[in-house]
Amino acid sequence: MNLPNSLTIARLFLIPLLVVVLLTRFPNKEFIAVAIFLAASFTDWADGYVARRRREVTTLGTWLDPVADKLLVASTFIALVEMGLAPAWMVVILIGRELAVTGLRNVALAKGFSIHVSGMGKVKMATQVFAITSLILGTQFSFLGLLGRLALxxxxxxxxxxxxxxxxxxxxxxxxxxKSSRFREPVLSLRKHPEGDVPTQR
Known part of the structure; x- marks a missing residue:
């Protein structure tokens, strides 16, 4: 297994650890949770960069990387809802959007083409990382909680x-x-007539 895929799998293993830390009560857990979350988010950038730099882009990595991203963000947001730090309806919209886009990409792949990540999508991901980090630390610093809600x-x-x-x-x-067949343009055809062939529409 190459290095980029190893980074992606490491991100997957960090997800349950992050959720456990968030939902367990002990002093200063917020700082540990943020450290784990940022480390996992860093691997999101690192695996793609290393894969392109070393020309180690694989089918497994292409499929696994976005799955790991969505699991990381969705799991963390759900934990924040449980902690009362994020509104459930907002999280439903964000996760629903991820599922919808993933569905489009799967259909596109089945039809033989791919949907590339847009610049807006990358900005959205960065905004989510900032929002999650701020919401977690907002339990210790109130102004970060406000910034986190605005970022959300x-x-x-x-x-x-x-x-x-x-x-x-x-x-x-x-x-x-x-176009549906009932909207097709009239087609001229010939029918037999006592006086000769007469064009008709059908």
């Missing part, structure tokens, strides 16, 4: 806009379906 609203906006971009990219690749 921004993440919602970016999630919706980037989802629309992905849908547009998908439909541009798939193409517009053909």
């Amino acid at each position: 609203w921004l993440a919602i906006f970016l999630a919706i806009v980037s989802a629309v971009q992905y849908c547009r990219q998908f439909w541009l690749q798939v193409g517009v379906p053909e």
Whole structure:
């Protein structure tokens, strides 16, 4: 197994550890949780960078990397809802968006093309990382809690806009379906007539 895939798998192993730390009561757990979360987020950048730099992009890595990203963010947000640090409806929107985009990508792959990550999607991911970090530390520093809630609203906006971009990219690749047969233009045909062949429409 190459280094980029090893980093991705390491991120997967950090997810349950992060959730346990968040949901367990002990002094200064917030700092440990943030350290684990940022380390996992760093591997998200590092695995892609190393794979491109060393030309070690693999099918496994291409599939596993976005799955690990979504599991990390979704698991952390769900833990924050349990802790009362994030509204459940916001988390539902963010996770629902991730599932919808993943579904589009899977359909695209089945049709033989891929949907590339947009710039807006990358900004959305960075905003989510900032929001999660601020919300966790907000239990110790109130001003960070406020920043985290504002960042969460921004993440919602970016999630919706980037989802629309992905849908547009998908439909541009798939193409517009053909017109229904009942909207077809009239076709001229010839029918027999006592006075000769007469064109008719059908």
